[in-house]
Amino acid sequence: MQFKIMFPAPYQVRDIYNDNLDLNIVLENGEVFFGTLFTLQNIKHLMESDSDIYFWSTDMLILKDLSYESISIVVKKLLNDGILKQVFSKIGTIESVFSHLGWNDFSDIPSC
Structure with missing residues (x-):
């Protein structure tokens, strides 16, 4: 399935x-998903700079790096593996999310 980030x-x-980094994944069927990408080094940095004893984020996915290439590869893999809907939250449709634009x-x- 085609997608745009x-x-x-x-x-x-x-x-x-x-x-x-926050992102929206827009599928050709009109569904729009939301997620936040983190790197392990970033989570470590955030935990060391905060006094909390835990870290969590809704719709979080950890990547080795946040390059455009890695982001695109991981979205393709989530779609091919059929798990996008388990990893990120559906926030609506193109019309409901982006009609104001x-x-x-x-x-x-637009493609990024």
Whole structure:
């Protein structure tokens, strides 16, 4: 299935090995999913800089790095393995999520 990746905030990863990033995955069938990507180094950094004894995040997926290539590869793998819906949350459809931008169809969504 075709997909497009969108970043709710601009892609501003300073260190692909130590950062985190929110993303939306838009499927050609119109479904839109949300998730947050982290690296292990980033989780370690966040835990060391905070006094909490635990770390969690809704819809979290840990990657080795946050390069565009790795993100695209992992989304393809989640889709091919049939587990995207278990890893990330469906937040709506293209029309319900992006209609305020004038996007109502998969072809309206710009590619990143």
